[in-house]
Amino acid sequence: MIPISCINSLEGNPFEANRSVVNSSEVSGTETIVTASSECCKLIQLSDLHLQALAQQRYRDRDVEQQLLAVLGHIEQQHPDLDGLLLSGDLVHQGHSAAYRRLARYLERFDKPWYWIPGNHDSFQTMQRIRPAQPLNLRCNGWSIVLLDSTSAADGQGSGSLAESELRRLEEQLQICQKLKAGLLVVLHHNPMSVQSDWQDRIMLANADRLWALLGRYKVQVTILFGHVHQQWDLTQANVRVLGCPSTAVQFVMAQEQLLVETEGATALPGYRWLKLFSAGSNQEPNQQTNSTTANRFALETGVEWVCVD
């Protein structure tokens, strides 16, 4: 098993502006980074759970609580080698603390580290109260992972943006990765590029141009994980792989002018994404089925699973 270590373990408000983070010079040559000893780091991404205040309440006519439990059972069976879980927002539909507490309890079954970020439906204050010291910068198998809050300056319709403090945190991680020649996995809720649906593009990351401008200034291999759109995506922009995670609750039909829930086929099922992060110089062979990338120095293998619910 690959240990996931924290570059900085924050206390208090984990997304607070101007929190001190370990800078490049501190990172190089300190014991803060743990070198991976195994072949890959396996992560699971869950997104858009939309849990309700009461476990038996439904969301868009789905029993989202039972669907989540089915997904977790599937992960337990199919990925006993997982190293950690990333939850990319809209965890709770209306920010009720009871739902966050149930979620935290469910995740204990894995006995693995897990990390969450808020989406536009979440109550960040409630999340903070429940997990006040969650790390936001991780290291795993030669990769850095930065967890970003994209819910700043929300328009009330679902959009959100990266606050200046989050852009600064991202830039600090880019500097570290460039210096250490590490791969960078960026995790945020909102899609940072079009998903070809008018209604969804209107509520994408509002300041995506700032994100792309920042990424373009550094020679770092970056992969972005997002949720929000309730769809599976594997996109590329400016040499960056951009991966969308399906929801554990409902999927939205692609390429629509208005919201339409998927009701037929495998993609109507609850889903999740798995990722294997290989260290630099890994001998991992290309795998067409799972869409691995070996052209880059750090190989990333990923796929989406759809889960039948009884």
Ligand SMILES: [Fe+2]
């Ligand atoms: Fe959502």
